[in-house]
Amino acid sequence: MSRTPPPRRLFISADMEGIAGVASVSQLLPGQFEYETARSWMTAEVAAATRVALDNGYGEVIIADGHGNAQNLLPDRLPAGSRLIRSWPRPLGQMEGADWPGVDACMFIGFHSGARSGAGTLAHTFHGGLFNDVRVNGESCSEARLLAAFAGEIGVPVILVTGDDAICREVSGYLPDAETCAVKQFIAWRSVATVTPSEGAAMVGEAALRAITRAPRTLLRLPAPYRLEIEFVHPVTAELAGLLPGFAQTGQNTAAAEFATMRELLVMTGFLSNYPKGD
Numbered sequence: 001m002s003r004t005p006p007p008r009r010l011f012i013s014a015d016m017e018g019i020a021g022v023a024s025v026s027q028l029l030p031g032q033f034e035y036e037t038a039r040s041w042m043t044a045e046v047a048a049a050t051r052v053a054l055d056n057g058y059g060e061v062i063i064a065d066g067h068g069n070a071q072n073l074l075p076d077r078l079p080a081g082s083r084l085i086r087s088w089p090r091p092l093g094q095m096e097g098a099d100w101p102g103v104d105a106c107m108f109i110g111f112h113s114g115a116r117s118g119a120g121t122l123a124h125t126f127h128g129g130l131f132n133d134v135r136v137n138g139e140s141c142s143e144a145r146l147l148a149a150f151a152g153e154i155g156v157p158v159i160l161v162t163g164d165d166a167i168c169r170e171v172s173g174y175l176p177d178a179e180t181c182a183v184k185q186f187i188a189w190r191s192v193a194t195v196t197p198s199e200g201a202a203m204v205g206e207a208a209l210r211a212i213t214r215a216p217r218t219l220l221r222l223p224a225p226y227r228l229e230i231e232f233v234h235p236v237t238a239e240l241a242g243l244l245p246g247f248a249q250t251g252q253n254t255a256a257a258e259f260a261t262m263r264e265l266l267v268m269t270g271f272l273s274n275y276p277k278g279d
């Protein structure tokens with residue numbers, strides 16, 4: 001009996017804060033200033049990388065929409081051969097689909113700095129309204145770092161990260177051979193110097209081609225076990241998290257737990273991202 005092997009798959013985790021043209025919170029929220037335009041910019045960057053992958057050896061591109069309601073990307077504008085993962089909650093959040101059979105690389109498109117990075121446009125970690133900081137083994141982590149550590153655990157290299165220059169610089173520190181593509185320069189939390197959206201999409205496509213051609217293989221591995229400590233915006237959320245099995249409240253606004261794998265840690269941060277704020 002023969003089984004068809006899975007297609008060679010690329011995984012893309014897509015966010016919105018790091019897309020060319022995006023500068024303020026209103027562009028990130030359905031119904032607000034320029035949201036509909038910004039989602040088309042996001043779609044154009046993701047579609048550019050997807051097209052390049054499908055033209056260069058990939059049979060399928062799994063795209064996880066990982067911003068806001070996770071339904072920002074316009075499916076009609078993605079090339080055939082895309083598999084779009086939309087809406088949540090879902091167990092692996094921004095990495096849902098990264099562990100599907102046949103996935104041999106992943107890209108982070110439209111990413112941004114972490115809450116405590118000190119720089120980066122629209123910097124936050126997972127949910128700015130809920131989390132002030134997410135630390136693993138005492139170190140503040142951006143979403144990119146956490147997701148890259150999970151990718152490393154499952155043996156999938158991150159080959160491209162796009163966003164502002166701040167997140168690109170950060171990622172180059174721990175994934176030195178990953179391709180990066182800065183489509184805008186950080187000026188302040190709510191201010192950027194950006195290329196035009198069409199130029200941004202072209203840049204992302206070119207960077208995707210370089211990444212696929214070079215195929216960087218570095219995996220980020222953080223030392224296990226993983227002590228997750230979250231600093232919440234509201235004390236009630238820390239108190240509630242402290243009631244979960246394995247968790248302890250470690251301060252008025254902090255709760256912590258230890259995990260054997262990054263997968264378990266990622267699932268729990270996703271759960272807590274969907275938690276009520278407590279007010």
Ligand SMILES: [Zn+2]
Pocket residue numbers: 015016017066067068
């Ligand atoms: Zn986002």
